[in-house]
Amino acid sequence: MTPVLSVRNLTTSFLVDGAWKDVVRNISFDVMPGETLAIVGESGSGKSVTSLSAMGLLPKGQSRVEGEILLNGRDLLQLSEREMRGVRGNEMAMIFQEPMTSLNPIFTIGRQISEVLTRHRGMTAAEARAETIRTLEKVRIPNAASRFDEYPHQFSGGMRQRVMIAMALAARPKLLIADEPTTALDVTIQGQILDLIKQLQEEEGMSVLFITHDMGVVAEIADRTVVMFRGDQIETGPTTDIFRNGQEPYTRALLASVP
Ligand code: ADP
Numbered sequence: 001m002t003p004v005l006s007v008r009n010l011t012t013s014f015l016v017d018g019a020w021k022d023v024v025r026n027i028s029f030d031v032m033p034g035e036t037l038a039i040v041g042e043s044g045s046g047k048s049v050t051s052l053s054a055m056g057l058l059p060k061g062q063s064r065v066e067g068e069i070l071l072n073g074r075d076l077l078q079l080s081e082r083e084m085r086g087v088r089g090n091e092m093a094m095i096f097q098e099p100m101t102s103l104n105p106i107f108t109i110g111r112q113i114s115e116v117l118t119r120h121r122g123m124t125a126a127e128a129r130a131e132t133i134r135t136l137e138k139v140r141i142p143n144a145a146s147r148f149d150e151y152p153h154q155f156s157g158g159m160r161q162r163v164m165i166a167m168a169l170a171a172r173p174k175l176l177i178a179d180e181p182t183t184a185l186d187v188t189i190q191g192q193i194l195d196l197i198k199q200l201q202e203e204e205g206m207s208v209l210f211i212t213h214d215m216g217v218v219a220e221i222a223d224r225t226v227v228m229f230r231g232d233q234i235e236t237g238p239t240t241d242i243f244r245n246g247q248e249p250y251t252r253a254l255l256a257s258v259p
Pocket residue numbers: 014015016023041042043044045046047048049050
């Protein structure tokens with residue numbers, strides 16, 4: 001089976017005070033079709049830099065990304081900015097911790113999701129409206145049709161995260177990269193969002209790269225897990241193995257933090 005995403009020897013550096021400083025070193029992992037791979041590690045360990053490197057979202061000029069990022073066998077690091085925009089729209093999508101940073105506050109959520117559908121799936125406005133409502137229903141937003149014309153600030157934090165997931169799903173990506181999507185939410189809502197991602201994954205057959213600092217969340221959602229520590233990949237394997245016999249002292253400490 002070919003991996004959906006294959007990250008090979010990823011090293012990412014930033015220009016800091018005129019010198020290149022590597023913050024992620026020699027990371028390699030595969031995300032297989034239909035699987036959820038977690039990247040776990042404490043704050044500052046390089047999880048977001050890894051995902052932003054894969055998405056091509058780091059500021060050019062101030063960052064250097066080396067290695068290979070193969071999406072269905074094609075190296076994203078060789079693509080132009082324009083080609084990368086197409087890949088982000090169609091083949092992979094990303095959701096972040098705080099949905100307000102990716103939702104545009106001045107447009108209704110119906111309009112924002114519809115735009116994805118007209119732009120990337122060639123739908124007419126009427127088709128896009130109907131599909132937007134279906135997608136909002138899919139992420140279990142109550143009274144979806146009546147909320148089409150509402151603005152992001154009219155949704156609660158948990159509902160906004162559902163809207164973001166709907167927007168990410170609208171383009172039918174093969175890969176969803178979720179960077180701490182539940183961290184800002186309270187525990188009950190967090191559980192609901194994790195359940196939703198799991199259900200959608202079964203329904204859509206999507207692969208998920210799930211980033212979190214929380215081992216409890218990892219246990220809940222991940223088939224396999226990469227543990228990062230200060231920019232290095234220190235452990236990789238099936239989540240059950242990592243929980244049963246994580247070898248590195250840092251992994252053991254992370255595990256000890258799970259209630
Ligand atoms: P995590 O997501 O695991 O909390 P990050 O990937 O955000 O960690 O950050 C990893 C390291 O890279 C941190 O030390 C952070 O300060 C550094 N870093 C992130 N973005 C930049 C940047 N644009 N310029 C310089 N250093 C950065």
